[in-house]
Amino acid sequence: MINCLIVEDEPLAAELLKSYIEKVPDLKLAAHCSSAVDAFGALQRQQVDLMFLDIRMPRLTGLELLKTLQHPPPVIMTTAYRDYAVESYDYDVLDYLVKPIQFDRFLKAIGKYYQRQSAQTPVAQPTPDSFEQAYLFFRVDREQQKVWLKDILYIEGLGDYVKIFTATGPIVTYERLSYLEEKLPEEHFLRVHKSYIICMDKVQSFTGSAVKVSGKQIPVGRMYKDRLERFGR
Template sequence: MSLPTYNCLIVDDEPPAREVLKRYITKLPMLNLIGECSNALQVIAFLHANPVDIMFLDIRMPQLNGLELVSSLVGRPKIIFTTAYSEYALESYDLEATDYLLKPIKFERFVKAVNRALPNYQPPPVTKADISTLAKENFLYFRADRKMVKVVLKEILYVESLKDYVKIVIPDGQVITKYSMAAMEAMLPAGMFLRVHRSYIIAINQVISFNKTHIQLGRLEIPIGKIYQIAVFKKLSMP
């Protein structure tokens, strides 16, 4: 069975920046580049004529910037901002952007953004190179209480579903943010975290013991869903 493909549009007024994104997109078989624009006005006409699933969008552009463009769109595609400026991050999350990539963009970070845009896509197994990359980028930011909260990956105990939100539990508290469990599963590195139930993702290094139905994390017992049992036993039984 072939993987579904998703139509992509690149929007950037700098040709070298577009070339980087084009090269990255061609490496991922689920992405299909259908166009590129050098300004926001071209985008409006393009979207009227073409179905776009993901738009890789620069912010500082002539005439109309990327934030203004997104604000004007109805039925917008998934937006991944690509910019050299960090100061627009909060505004981008107010617009419910999928991700915010700072130039120069590393391929590993690009893949993570794509995974967030396509929550049903299953990322490949984590390699030693991936783990090395995570050692350098070992935290994520989540929007909670109208601000961006930094969460260090190694401090996460587990993630619990709360309908349209998730609760990220850390030793000194919790962060509640608007994400699906599928999106969280795609964002968190598979070498560190494991989906064990439709409502729970656990940190592998926090596991004290487990049996057929439950996993012990400190004093807390997390249920194992029936459809996850085989994968959980296989993963946790590995030396």
Template sequence: MITCFLVDDEQSAIDILRAFIDKTPFLTLVGSSSNPLEALGILQNQPVDLLFLDIHMPQLSGLDLMRLMPGRTRVILTTAYSEFAVEGFELNVLDYLLKPIAFERFLKAAQKALNTAIEPAARWQPEEKPDTYIFVKTESKGKMTKVDFDEIMFVEGMKNYVSINTSTERIITLLNIKDLEDRLPGKQFMRVHKSYIVSLDKIRALDGNQILLKGMKAYVPLGETYRTAFFEALQEKVMGSGRK
């Protein structure tokens, strides 16, 4: 629901806009004033979503009031004078309604307010960040260890257990290798054998059906079943054909 406030020095104009707001299901009127200075005081303490604002008023013009308004309030100008349209849009008004205002034209302006109320919320929706770690239960009862994905070199399956190997430690946990494979980010890790998952970033060299990882002397086997998918994943990284 969009909260609205009316400012116009003519009560008849306020009455017309109040009737229009009552007919518009997504607008709700929270107040009105025929005195722009009074309205400024109210709005500075209780900001609203949308202000319908006349331009020609005693003591303070609508354009001057706009310059003093809280920044989050959107403004639709309502006036009998078209010559202020350019100046109004330079102040980033949402719309400019010329009196006498037809309900259809009012509704079009109100729809703009609805659209601008919805779009920023969607645009600023926090982006869901991918997981970068997991906690796993270890052999010690009640102990859980945090494992950062970036630190994993490879995973080895051992029946009902898996061994998660980093450059500094080996973590044994009661897990199925398939369950862990599903949990690891697919762009970073790949199953290369029925018993092994490797971090693609940690690969140092390939030699036939063997994979050498950075900082390791032993090779991880590349299973025949996984060979085609593995090389397809690496294809865009491969340079040179090996031909002379």
């Protein structure tokens, strides 16, 4: 889970953020602080993966809080004022949300968090002669989980997420199927549908409309049919 800290002195704005966090399965509210001073203490006491930080607060502003933190967590700024947008980006914040915050805009900001985490994910680039030793790391909850490519059966795309089915069970991670299509070695993996990539080594049988992998019938899209036919030659 992604532990979130809300730093917000307006009760209604804080409750709205809490309700949004509850709607996203990967997010968990770690704490709500009504002042930047309280937030400073909370950051010392517990693990925070993402901070929603209001700018204009009494005693200490959100930007002043950031100045005091040597290693702040990823930050999404929240404010009723647009004036601070340029200054806030000097602190490498993920996004700048203007109140009242709409849920779709909130989700877009969360997407930027996932993108940054994905960009920081270590990747072992596979080569054709080292497939048995090749692996990728995927973010699962707060961990980077190693997945051996030889263990992958197939991958299902779920919008901004993918579900990777392996010999030891499935994992779900925030990644797009198109990204994995580029990363996975084409000698072993084939996209057969807009929502599926298969490991060709694990194919049990196939027709023009479906592929059987580990007992699962996976549909073949019309635009991908030629790829599968070339594989079968």
